[in-house]
Amino acid sequence: MTSGRPQVDTSKPHSARVYDWLLGGKDNYPVDQQVAEHLPAEAKTGALQNRAFMNRATAWLAGEGVGQFLDIGTGIPTEPNLHQTAQEINPASRVVYCDNDPIVLRHAEALLISRPEGVTDYVHADVRHPGTILEPARKVLDFGRPVALSLLGLLHFLPDEEDPQGIVRALVDVLCPGSFVVLSQGASDVNPERGEEGVAEYGKGGIRLALRTRAEFGRFFDGLDVVEPGLVTAPQWYRGSPAPRPEESGLYVAVARIP
Numbered sequence: 001m002t003s004g005r006p007q008v009d010t011s012k013p014h015s016a017r018v019y020d021w022l023l024g025g026k027d028n029y030p031v032d033q034q035v036a037e038h039l040p041a042e043a044k045t046g047a048l049q050n051r052a053f054m055n056r057a058t059a060w061l062a063g064e065g066v067g068q069f070l071d072i073g074t075g076i077p078t079e080p081n082l083h084q085t086a087q088e089i090n091p092a093s094r095v096v097y098c099d100n101d102p103i104v105l106r107h108a109e110a111l112l113i114s115r116p117e118g119v120t121d122y123v124h125a126d127v128r129h130p131g132t133i134l135e136p137a138r139k140v141l142d143f144g145r146p147v148a149l150s151l152l153g154l155l156h157f158l159p160d161e162e163d164p165q166g167i168v169r170a171l172v173d174v175l176c177p178g179s180f181v182v183l184s185q186g187a188s189d190v191n192p193e194r195g196e197e198g199v200a201e202y203g204k205g206g207i208r209l210a211l212r213t214r215a216e217f218g219r220f221f222d223g224l225d226v227v228e229p230g231l232v233t234a235p236q237w238y239r240g241s242p243a244p245r246p247e248e249s250g251l252y253v254a255v256a257r258i259p
């Protein structure tokens with residue numbers, strides 16, 4: 001931190017900027033490109049599938065009447081952003097974004113352009129400390145009413161020793177019945193060889209990638225009601241929208257309702 005403002009460290013790759021490169025963005029540095037260029041081709045497809053899933057799930061939730069969203073691990077803005085999709089359906093949607101990368105903080109202004117009827121806000125915090133997210137989020141979101149909590153493309157940057165299960169549980173515990181959880185996670189058992197290549201390439205850049213099996217991903221939803229079509233790969237998840245083009249995917253996704 002300098003002058004209280006977190007600085008962007010361009011000497012080391014960061015997952016947000018690698019992901020930005022995969023999506024064709026310009027907010028990345030040579031260290032990020034070095035990692036991204038060596039990832040298996042499936043990584044690019046997976047990034048696009050992840051964004052497309054986020055938009056389909058958000059549109060469905062907004063259509064179901066969910067008007068509040070807490071999106072953790074937001075990433076560098078890529079249109080349409082979550083609030084744009086939600087507010088297209090319900091202009092009064094209230095959205096709190098959170099990420100721990102200073103470069104996302106720098107783009108927060110772009111994330112904060114809400115329609116006048118709604119609200120968007122940004123919290124610079126680390127998901128490993130859920131309280132530091134929930135406290136400021138309460139100023140914008142009413143946790144007594146349904147909230148859609150999303151952690152998309154984030155869980156695979158949380159190795160087991162960082163207790164991702166406990167982190168998700170701590171966040172889910174504050175949600176009232178009728179709220180939703182939306183998760184995506186890189187798979188270790190769809191194409192294990194490609195998965196290992198991805199782990200190795202991220203590892204060379206000092207980023208730990210924790211891919212998980214379908215069963216391991218399913219444990220994040222213990223005690224919750226996974227909605228149709230269940231725990232599937234990203235292109236297989238759609239509700240009330242035309243089916244996406246069928247394609248292979250190494251990304252598991254699911255949406256669950258809090259009972």
Ligand SMILES: C[S@@+](CC[C@H](N)C(=O)[O-])C[C@H]1O[C@@H](n2cnc3c(N)ncnc32)[C@H](O)[C@@H]1O
Pocket residue numbers: 015016019050051054072073074075076098099100101104125126127128151152153154157
């Ligand atoms: C692959 S990107 C996904 C971006 C976006 N959610 C999407 O699905 O398009 C992962 C994001 O998680 C963020 N992230 C990684 N570790 C984090 C942590 N401990 N706390 C908060 N955000 C984190 C990264 O900075 C990055 O923006």
